[in-house]
Amino acid sequence: MIISALSIFPQIIKYYCDYGIVKQAINKGALKVDVFNLRDFAIKGQVDDTVYGGLPGMVLKPEPIFEAYSHIEQKYGKPYVICPEPWGKRLDQKDFERWKQRKHILVICGRYEGIDERVKVLVDEEVSLGDFVLSGGEVAALAIIDGISRLLPDVLSEPESLKADSFFRWLGYPVYTKPREFKGMQVPDILVSGDHRKIKLWALWHSIERTLRKRPDLVPKDLTDLEIKIIQAIKEGVKFEDWIKKHLREVER
Numbered sequence: 001m002i003i004s005a006l007s008i009f010p011q012i013i014k015y016y017c018d019y020g021i022v023k024q025a026i027n028k029g030a031l032k033v034d035v036f037n038l039r040d041f042a043i044k045g046q047v048d049d050t051v052y053g054g055l056p057g058m059v060l061k062p063e064p065i066f067e068a069y070s071h072i073e074q075k076y077g078k079p080y081v082i083c084p085e086p087w088g089k090r091l092d093q094k095d096f097e098r099w100k101q102r103k104h105i106l107v108i109c110g111r112y113e114g115i116d117e118r119v120k121v122l123v124d125e126e127v128s129l130g131d132f133v134l135s136g137g138e139v140a141a142l143a144i145i146d147g148i149s150r151l152l153p154d155v156l157s158e159p160e161s162l163k164a165d166s167f168f169r170w171l172g173y174p175v176y177t178k179p180r181e182f183k184g185m186q187v188p189d190i191l192v193s194g195d196h197r198k199i200k201l202w203a204l205w206h207s208i209e210r211t212l213r214k215r216p217d218l219v220p221k222d223l224t225d226l227e228i229k230i231i232q233a234i235k236e237g238v239k240f241e242d243w244i245k246k247h248l249r250e251v252e253r
């Protein structure tokens with residue numbers, strides 16, 4: 001997959017792509033990120049201009065963006081164009097799942113007061129990171145590149161971690177590493193018990209508990225019998241340790 005990005009600060013994006021999972025995706029050949037400097041497509045490097053109507057601020061000019069688009073289209077074929085904007089549709093995991101199927105995505109990063117409206121004929125989707133205003137689209141472009149790269153085939157060495165991920169079905173459960181005791185705080189005994197059946201149930205219970213507490217809007221509609229039982233117990237204030245004693249036989253059937 002190819003992700004092109006168009007920005008007046010290409011280094012921001014290039015730098016990030018040199019680290020972590022994005023770099024791994026690139027090294028494994030699952031992803032190519034090509035970042036284009038908008039200034040390279042502008043006459044005398046002028047990418048912005050004043051707003052018609054005497055309205056305040058500066059806006060990205062359309063010509064360099066159309067020039068860049070033609071260049072990128074010639075290089076890699078017609079892209080699916082995403083434009084980060086504060087009024088766009090809120091970005092979520094399902095968008096990454098959808099976009100990872102595409103051969104070529106182009107992210108056009110705005111700056112200043114915005115992008116000349118006529119550029120929008122090139123744009124397939126406007127997306128937002130949230131209800132706040134950033135000074136440019138680069139942070140969103142990075143979120144898109146990062147979110148997609150980890151979903152591409154053979155990028156994560158332990159694909160199980162994809163399943164266990166937040167937003168697969170439930171939010172992530174609490175995780176601990178060594179030391180077993182830190183500043184008087186203990187790792188739950190069950191996690192060092194070596195009993196994998198119980199540990200799996202512990203993880204599911206705590207994923208559900210966290211989702212109910214932090215993001216009840218994300219509780220899935222198609223609950224399994226086991227999930228329904230766990231939700232009931234959590235709502236009744238039952239502790240996992242008490243529940244597992246009674247229910248281990250039953251849930252294993």
Ligand code: ADE
Pocket residue numbers: 084085086127128129130131132133134135136137140
């Ligand atoms: N550009 C400016 N604000 C933004 C936001 N909230 N999300 C995505 N892109 C933006």
